[in-house]
Amino acid sequence: MKVALLAILGLFLGALGGAALGIGAGLAWVEIAQTTSFEGYSGMLVFLTFMPLGAAIGGAGGAALFAVLAMRDDAIAIERAPAAEPARSQD
Structure with a gap:
């Protein structure tokens, strides 16, 4: 359950x-490639192409990374042995 929640x-x-990051890359692309801004074409390019692609790639990567970290934590975690009860004095 912990792995699933961390993956989400x-x-x-x-x-x-x-x-x-997709918006940033899209804005850089618009400036570098000198994309026309006629009727908002450059804005549509950024927000309808680069942003969804960045979100999809980032979402898949983030889910995979968090799931791997959660699974790795379970494998590495070492449980401590229960502490021994203190010796009782004989009265």
Whole structure:
């Protein structure tokens, strides 16, 4: 259950981060490639192409990363042996 919840959290955070990076990459592409802004073409390119692609890639990557970290934590975690009861004094 812990792995699934962390994978969903990774999906959410990865999608947010990927969308932000996609917008940044799209804006850079528009400037570098000198894309026309006629009737908002450059905005549609950024927000309908780069942002969804970034969100999809970031979501998949974030979910995979968080799931691997959660599974690895279970494998590495070492349980402590229960502490021995203190010796009782004989009265």
